Amino acid sequence: MVSMMRAMLCVLQLLVLLEITLAANWTTAPAPVQPAVQCTSGDRNIEPLIKDGYWKVDIAKYYCSGPDSNCGAPRTLYMAFCQPLPANGIPGCDTSELGPTSLCITNGTVGYSIGAYDDSDNLFRYNGIAETRLMATFRNGSTDSMCLHSYLTTISFECNPHNVWEINGANVVDVTAYVIELSYFYYACNLFFRFGYSKLCKPAVCGSPQHDTTTLTSPDYWQVSIPEESCRRFFEGGGCTLYMSFCKQLSGIDHCNNFVNSSICITNGTTDYSLGSYNNRLNPFAGSDNETLLVAYNDSNQNPRCPSGNVGSIITFDCTKEAKWSESGCKGDAADYLIELLQNPEDPCLVFIELTYSGAYKMNKTSPDGESNGDLCGPSLLLIMLLIFSLAVF
Known part of the structure; x- marks a missing residue:
């Protein structure tokens, strides 16, 4: 009888141990990894935009409202496409405070995100518009007292043959001269930027349809x-x-x-x-x-x-x-x-x-004998x- 009791107790201990092991495996199993979405724009050439490096824009003259408004004070917009801005190195845009961000506005000390980096969502989403235009949407930016929801930013690119975006080995390139329009709609938590971009310009057909060129x-x-x-x-x-x-x-x-x-x-x-x-x-x-x-x-x-x-x-x-x-x-x-x-x-x-x-x-336009x-x-x-x-x- 004693041996039987010991056997039953051993089996019970094994069952308890098995249950604990299964529970541990259940709670520590890693969550499925969300696959990264390929960052593309149809047939539009975005290669210069997504190279390693980032872009900056002096927006002081456009910046006359917002959470830390001080019209005319130094303000810089930093941008990265299909990748986050550097984790540190841009004063006010450190990811330790803002999280991974692709768009950041800073006064050199304090900054805020107007578009977070998300590799599960392709930011170039408006491919059905005119061939000489391109749009990118950035979501999940910062929140503040004026915008209780996160900021959403839309960037529009239009053909301008003189606006050549090139990293050329530099970490950051100033594209302030390429700004066409900056619009702020803080109470709607929306921002809209428009730039010129040479890679959207379609070359004209070269030649004469009436002659042998x-x-x-x-x-x-x-x-x-x-x-x-x-x-x-x-x-x-x-x-x-x-x-x-x-x-x-x-x-x-x-x-x-x-x-x-x-x-x-x-x-x-x-x-x-x-x-x-x-x-x-x-x-x-x-x-x-x-x-x-x-x-x-x-x-x-x-x-x-x-x-x-x-x-x-x-x-x-x-x-x-x-x-x-x-x-x-x-x-x-x-x-x-x-x-x-x-x-x-x-x-x-x-x-x-x-x-x-x-x-x-x-x-x-010639006669059978070849004369015009x-x-x-x-x-x-x-x-x-x-x-x-x-x-x-x-």
Whole structure:
């Protein structure tokens, strides 16, 4: 009987021990990990925004209300996208006080979050709007006496080709110059910021639908040897070379590397001058009412005798079916097709270049024998005047 009692007691002890073990395992089991949501924006390029580093904006002139209002006093907005701001290193924005945050406003001593970091929720959520716009929403910011709920901030980006967001190895980059609008709605706990952003700008289609521009745009560049008499307008004697690229900036040559986005450059091997830059938002090609193709470039950054340094060029391609341009090894030589290079005597900031080119014939406008059914070859005076006016405007 005693042995039976001892056996039953042993079994009871084992059951109690098993129950305690199961209970312990139940209470200490880790909660399931919430998977991080990929931070994306559809087909919009947000790569510069989400690189390691963060952005700052001087918002003193916009800041005239709020929980610690002092209009005109120093205030700085710090921003990070798809990641939190540094845990420390930004005075007033330490995560020990605010928690992980992506947006923080600080006076250098005290700060508050206007948008917390949450890797389970994609902040870029408005992908159905215009292609040249992008919106990001930050939630769960700080609370204060004016905003009993947490702050919610919306940031809108719009196309501006000059607003290039680049970290370039720095930890923090000032983008105050890119501000378009800052709006505060404290009693609604909402803030709205609007910035310019170059990566939203869609390039214009480059070329002429009526002419063969494929030959012109195919190589990296075309080079043209310029007679000495024409080079005197730019250099002190000797010959020179003209380099041209179409629908792209010049590349792959040993000269003319000192200019940003230059598509036309003239050099004597020692001194270089840009005669026009490529702007991918503007189609430089324009057709005329006759068999002539025109290209207009403007906004270069250096040219002799041009006070503003903002020289532009108008290239005229006259229809000549024998002038069949050909390239070799990603470059082409068009010296045989040059008619004239002339700097406008009345406007030294405008250069005229004239060449012959078989592709200047209008496509689908020729008779069976290959002769043009259009007007006689020659430039359209009206179109040239419009291009000159556009160069002056830009």
